[in-house]
Amino acid sequence: MAVTETVPVADHRGLRAAPPAPERLPDGQDQYTISQVVAFTGLSAHTLRWYERIGLMPHVDRSHTGQRRFSNRDLDWLALVGKLRLTGMPVAKMVRYAELVREGVTTFEERQELLEETRREVRLRIAELQDTLSVLDFKIDSYADARRASERY
Numbered sequence: 001m002a003v004t005e006t007v008p009v010a011d012h013r014g015l016r017a018a019p020p021a022p023e024r025l026p027d028g029q030d031q032y033t034i035s036q037v038v039a040f041t042g043l044s045a046h047t048l049r050w051y052e053r054i055g056l057m058p059h060v061d062r063s064h065t066g067q068r069r070f071s072n073r074d075l076d077w078l079a080l081v082g083k084l085r086l087t088g089m090p091v092a093k094m095v096r097y098a099e100l101v102r103e104g105v106t107t108f109e110e111r112q113e114l115l116e117e118t119r120r121e122v123r124l125r126i127a128e129l130q131d132t133l134s135v136l137d138f139k140i141d142s143y144a145d146a147r148r149a150s151e152r153y
Helices: 034-041 045-054 072-087 091-103 105-152
Strands: none
Touching: 034 045, 034 072, 045 072, 072 091, 072 105, 091 105
16 A cells, blocks of 8 residues: 555635645665654644554554654554544454454455444444534525525515
């Protein structure tokens, strides 16, 4: 899986809302500091250390001075974790998923079920949001109709 490129969004004044994403190094030369990973992911250094401490991050290599050195594979993993967070998956489930990944190919079925369960939950939330959007659209249209009617008189 590759990290999806983040495209800065322009705000209503045409200004960039985020700096461009840093360039990734080729595999084999991919030794990123924690501050570089912060720039790539938008996560704080504290969050990255916490992810490692709770077992959500795989083992992160260290330099000879003990500083964390992240790889492209780590960036890919963090991109997946970010997507899982967006689904609303609880941290405990994400940690369980990470454990299953570390256990290897014998856990494919359990990993698949965990992701399918999450997908079902996301689809339910999408349906709830679609219903909520319909209510909002109805109310907005009602106000617009009432305003137009009052302007005619």
